[in-house]
Amino acid sequence: MKARKGVAVRPIVSRCPWREREAHETTKPDILTEAEIQDIAVQISENGYRALPFVETGKQFFSCRDCYAVWLAGSVFERVPADQVSGVYDIAFIWTPAPETEKKE
Ligand SMILES: [Zn+2]
DSSP: OOOOOSOOOOOOOOOOTTTTTSOOOOSOOEEOOHHHHHHHHHHHHHHTOOOOOOOOTTOEEEEOTTTOEEEEESSTTSOOOGGGEEEEEOTTOOEEEOOOOSOOO
16 A cells, blocks of 8 residues: 555644643644733732743743643744643733642752
8 A cells, every 4th residue: 555645644733731631722832922921921910920931042932722821942842841831821811820830949
């Protein structure tokens, strides 16, 4: 049997660090705009939430279209562990920080 040429059917693999938590239908996360990051920063200072991680050169905040998780990465293809999600920025533009991870000190 010959392999068929043309469009390969690729399984949907989300880049979201929280892809294991619930069903994900999109593969490509959005990139947060400067305005969105500002909005999140305002909500953080108003609510006394944990600050967003420092954005190193070449890094960007990505946002999942399925679960609204937000994480910092160098590219969409970078694999980010689930505990490095900064928080959730939902459809109502409400920021909810991710729970702090226990491991520290
Ligand atoms: Zn997600």
